[in-house]
Amino acid sequence: MDASMLRYTGGPGSSDRRGRAEVDRVLFSRPDSPVRTNMTVSVSYDEAHSSRYSRVINEGRSYYSELGRLSDGTILLVYGCDGDNPSFPRRVAICRFSLEWLTSGRDSLATGPRLDERIVDLGTAARAHDGTLTEVADLVARQGSRVVFTPNSTGAYVEYTVDVQRSASYQLLLRYFRSADGGLVTVTVNGERLSTAVLDTTADRADGYDVAQLGTVKLLPGRCTIRFTASGPGRGGGTLVSLDTLSFVDAPWPADVRDEVVVDNDELGYLTVRGAAWPAGTGVPGYRGGNYRSVAAGTGERAVGWRLVVPRDGEYEVQVSHTAHQNRASNAPFTITHAGGTSVVRVDQRVAGTPEPRGGSWVSLGKYRLAEGLTTIELSNDANGVVVADAVRLLR
Structure with missing residues (x-):
């Protein structure tokens, strides 16, 4: 194995x-x-x-x-x-x-490890506003069940009250369920957004559980309020929010987490924006995942995009991966929409980017201030050679 x-x-x-x-x-x-x-x-x-x-x-x-x-x-x-x-x-x-x-x-x-974890069961004791709660028995859930929230509108929320026993900086770990009809959810603690405030609960290939490190919050003894707000359709178009447990972890060191968001050309979030789909290929090494996409030079009549979830308002470096070859475009146009407007950055795909052990050959498009929620990076064939679409990522 x-x-x-x-x-x-x-x-x-x-x-x-x-x-x-x-x-x-x-x-x-x-x-x-x-x-x-x-x-x-x-x-x-x-x-x-x-x-x-x-x-x-x-x-x-x-x-x-x-x-x-x-x-x-x-x-x-x-x-x-x-x-x-x-x-x-x-x-x-x-x-x-x-x-x-x-x-x-x-x-x-x-x-x-000098680590203490308190598990809060989100399958019970939930309060819903502008939506319907359904408890689902599930042997794979940590406490035997999970809750499914069906919002009536964007902004509807489900809320929990947790009694904090002692003052500490708690690392919050959310276990939730991904499904084909999952939506965006925004998490707040006493009204405060953590470093990961927005999640897309849409399943990529199959339904199942996932875990998110939400960040660290300083809490005093007493009651605190955890709110999960349905903040819009997910990348699959659904709006459901399904929750399992929330862990309050008190430890002297943070968990090892990559502070990045990645979408590959064969993953949820990659889409055809204009024209026909770009065919997949594996002929030139340096790509991330199982393949890359490419198309001949044109006038912009064919375009693809990557929809990524920005976890919280802030500055991010946008990086793209491509496979380099002499027949590639020297001016592949990537379009980034950000707080300051729209920027077009042209990449010379004849030159390889920086390779990484986890795959890909990466080039930076610059740093931009992005709003939390979904954002789309686009690439068209308005170029002077073969244009390659592989992967895009955001680095905080």
């Missing part, structure tokens, strides 16, 4: 030598990329619902992994790596490391 999971410590009924309950730790290894590169191992403290700390083992070709543990706590990882064939590795590697190395000193068997 490409991925492996291992119960490292804890579990039902477990205890350490002193009779105390062990910390629940689950390790997860996989190629952390759309293709078989960037072998990564992560540790979870919530029964594999989310991964908190991660370490890259091999940035290059790497897959087919298996995890193990020795009696002294040493972690073993066996995986295939190297070679140009994405299905057959050139060699098999084995590496060993400690929990402390994996977490960069943020956890060890001696000290523990």
